[in-house]
Amino acid sequence: MSTTRLVTLPAPLLFDSGHKLDDVTIAYESYGDPSNDVVLVCHALSGDAHAAGVTAGTTGAGETGVQGLGWWDAAIGPGRALDTDRWRIICTNLVGGCRGSTGPSSIDPATGAPYGSTFPEVTVADLVRAQRQFLDVLGVERIRAAVGASLGGMQALQLALDYPELVDRVIAIAATAGLDAQGVALNAIARKAITSDPDFHGGDYYAAGRAPRAGLALARQIGHVTYLSKQALRAKSGADRLGVEGYLEHQGAKFVDRFDANTYLRFSRALTRFELTEDQLARISAPVLLVSFSSDWLYPPADSARLAAGLPDARHVALDTPHGHDAFLLDVDLQAPHLRAFLGESSEVRG
Amino acid sequence: MSTTRLVTLPAPLLFDSGHKLDDVTIAYESYGDPSNDVVLVCHALSGDAHAAGVTAGTTGAGETGVQGLGWWDAAIGPGRALDTDRWRIICTNLVGGCRGSTGPSSIDPATGAPYGSTFPEVTVADLVRAQRQFLDVLGVERIRAAVGASLGGMQALQLALDYPELVDRVIAIAATAGLDAQGVALNAIARKAITSDPDFHGGDYYAAGRAPRAGLALARQIGHVTYLSKQALRAKSGADRLGVEGYLEHQGAKFVDRFDANTYLRFSRALTRFELTEDQLARISAPVLLVSFSSDWLYPPADSARLAAGLPDARHVALDTPHGHDAFLLDVDLQAPHLRAFLGESSEVRG
Secondary structure, X not given: OXXXXXXXXXXXXXXXXXXXXXXXXXXXXXXXXXXXEEEEEEOXXXXXXXXXXXXXXXXXXXXXXXXXXXXXXXHEEOOOOEEOOOXXXXXXXXXXXXXXXXXXXXXXXXXXXXXXXXXXOOOHHHHHHHHHHHHHHHOOOOEEEEEEEOHXXXXXXXXXXXXXXXXXXXXXXXXXXXXXXXXXXXXXXXXXHHHOOHHHHHHOOOOOOOOOHHHHHHHHHHHHHHHOOHHHHHHHHOOOHHHHHHHHHHHHHHHHOOOOHHHHHHHHHHHHHOEOOHHHHHOOOOOEEEEEEOOOOOOOHHHHHHHHXXXXXXXXXXXXXXXXXXXXXXXXXXXXXXXXXXXXXXXXXXX | OEEEEEEEOOOOEEXXXXXXXXXXXXXXXXXXXXXXXXXXXXXXXXXXXXOOOEEEXXXXXXXXOOOOEOOOXXXXXXXXXXXXXXXXXXXXXXXXXXOOOOOOOXXXXXXOEEOHXXXXXXOHHHHHHHHHHHHHHHOOOOEEEEEEEXXXXXXXXXXXXXXXXXXXXXXXXXXXXXXXXXXXXXHHHHHHHHHOOHHHHHHOOOOOOOOOHHHHHHHHHHHHHHHOOHHHHHHHHOOOHHHHHHHHHHHHHHHHOOOOHHHHHHHHHHHHHOEOOHHHXXXXXXXXXXXXXXXXXXXXXXXXXXXXHHOOOXXXXXXXXXXXXXXXXXXXXXXXXXXXXXXXXXXXXXX
C-alpha cells in the first residue's frame, strides 16, 4: 500500500511566462526508507505521483480511494530497478497536473473557481522549478538521481542543468533534447483535437460541467498510436486488424475518465517546445544514462545517440524491443540491470 | 488545357452493401489520342478526375472554373511516364467522390436533397465496378493498364481481379493487399475526428449549410503526417521545427475548401477494409508492376514485397527516396523509366 501525500510550497512559484502562483500544492508518493538517498522519478505526459504500489488514498485535501497499481510499479520496489532497499524513491504529480497537484482544474483562491484558461502555460523548466521547491520542503538537498522517461527524461535533464548542486546523476529514458518535426506535428494535431472540441470552451469548461471528451479521446488515441510500434499495434489488434479501432476507442474512453484536457494541453506544449541547446547540454556535468528502444519511432535511438554526443558525461544504451516508446513501461526487465548498475556506481567514478 | 467531362451510367450501380443507385454520374478527363490504347489512372483518397493539364471547366452540369494543374501532371504527357503520344490516359473521379461524380454531396433525385448519410458505404470493389461501367459507356473493352497509387493501386489490383478480360496489366504504386494495423488505426482516428465534430450532424450537414470543417482539417493533418517521412516533415518545417504546426494548419484549411467529409469517410473506410486474400491474389493473372518507396512508413516496401510474393506475375521495384508515401507524386522521375518500360513491353511477354 502506498499513500499520496500533499504538500504546499511555502513560496510563490514563478513561471517562465512571468506568472506567479501562491500556495501551490504538490502531490507525491515516497517508497523506501526515508533515511535513504533520494531518487526522484519524473512522470511523463499522462502520469501522476502514484508510481508504485496500491494507493489507499491521500492525506490532506486531495482525492481519496484506491487507484490501482502505480504506473511504474514493475520498476520500483525491493530488488527492482529502482531498489527501495537502497533508495528512497519519490515521485510527484507535476505542477499543472490533474492528479492532486495544483493545475488548471484546481480552484483559484482568488476567484473561488477553477483556474481553467487562466492557469499559466508551463515549460519543462517550470516543472522542475516546482520539483526543486518541493524537495526543499522535504529537506532534500541532494538526490542520487533524477529519473524519467519521455517528458520525464526531459525533466531529469533540465533538473541537472538548472540545479547541478541538487542532482548527482541523470537517467533519461526514451527522451531527446528536442522533439523532431514529426513529433511536434503529431502533438500539435492532438492538441488541435482538444481545442476544436466545442466543449473545450476556450479552456473554461469546468463551470459548464462539461469537458472536451471527444477531443481528449482523440488526442489520447493519436498519442497511443505513436507510443506503440507497428508490431505492437499489430499484436494489440490480434487476428483482426480492424479490431484496432475498438481497441483505440477503449483507450480513449478510459483516458478521459482520469485526465484533464487543460493539463494535457500544457504538458503537450511543454514537451513540444522543450529544446536543450548545445551550450546547455555542455553544461550538464552530471553523469547521464540514456536508454532508448529500437522500435520507438518518435524518440528513436538515433536521437538519443545525438543527445549523448552533446553531453559531457553520457552513456547510451539502445535496447532491442518490439514495444516502441511504451517499452519504458513494458520492458522494465531489459532496463533494470542498466539502471541498477548506474545508480549503484560509486560517486568517485564521477569526474 | 484539359476538360472534365461527365457521363451518366445507363444502368443502376450496385454496391456491395446491397444499395442500388440510378443515374450515377462519373466525371472524367482524357488525355492523348482517343484512338490510342487506354491506360486508366485510378486516384487516391483525396484525388479527382483532373490528373493532368489545366482544367478549363466541365461540360454538363458539373463545376466549372480553372482548377490548376492536375494532381499527377508530372507523370502524364508527351514523353512522360504515362506517354500521351502512345496511350490514351483516362482518369475518373470515383463514385462516392465530391469532384463531379455522384457522391454524398450530390442531390438524390428521389428527395431533391443531398444524399448525405443515405449515400451507401463504398468498397474498392464498388469503386471499380463503377469504373467498369463507365468504360463500357466509352466503348472501351480492354485497357493496356490500370494504374494507381495508394487507394488507386488497390483499385488497379481489384480491377484485374474482378475484370480480367478488361485489364492487360496493373501498376500498383505504394499499395498493399491490406493496410497494416497502424494504418487502420490512423485512418480510424482521422474518421473519428470528422464524426466527433458536432457540425457533422450524422452526415447530414449540407442542409444546415455547415460542414465538419474542424474535423475534416484534423483528418487531413493526420493523413498528411502519415504521407510524409520524418525527413520530409523536417524539411517542410525548415529551420524552426515548431513551424510545422502552422504548415499543418495551412494544409488542413486548404483541404476543407475543396473536399467533402462524407466522401473522405467513405474512401477512408474502403481503403481500410480493403483486403485481398491469398486466393484472390493467386487469381490475378495480369502482369503486375509494384512500386514502393523506402521512406513510406505506412505502405512500406516490405508490404509490397509480401504482395509481390502472392501474385502469379509480379515484379517489385523499391525506390530509394526521402519523400515517404507522397513520393508517388513527388518522385515521378524515379518511377518513369519503370512505368514506361512496363507499359511498353510487348504483350507476348505475358504468360
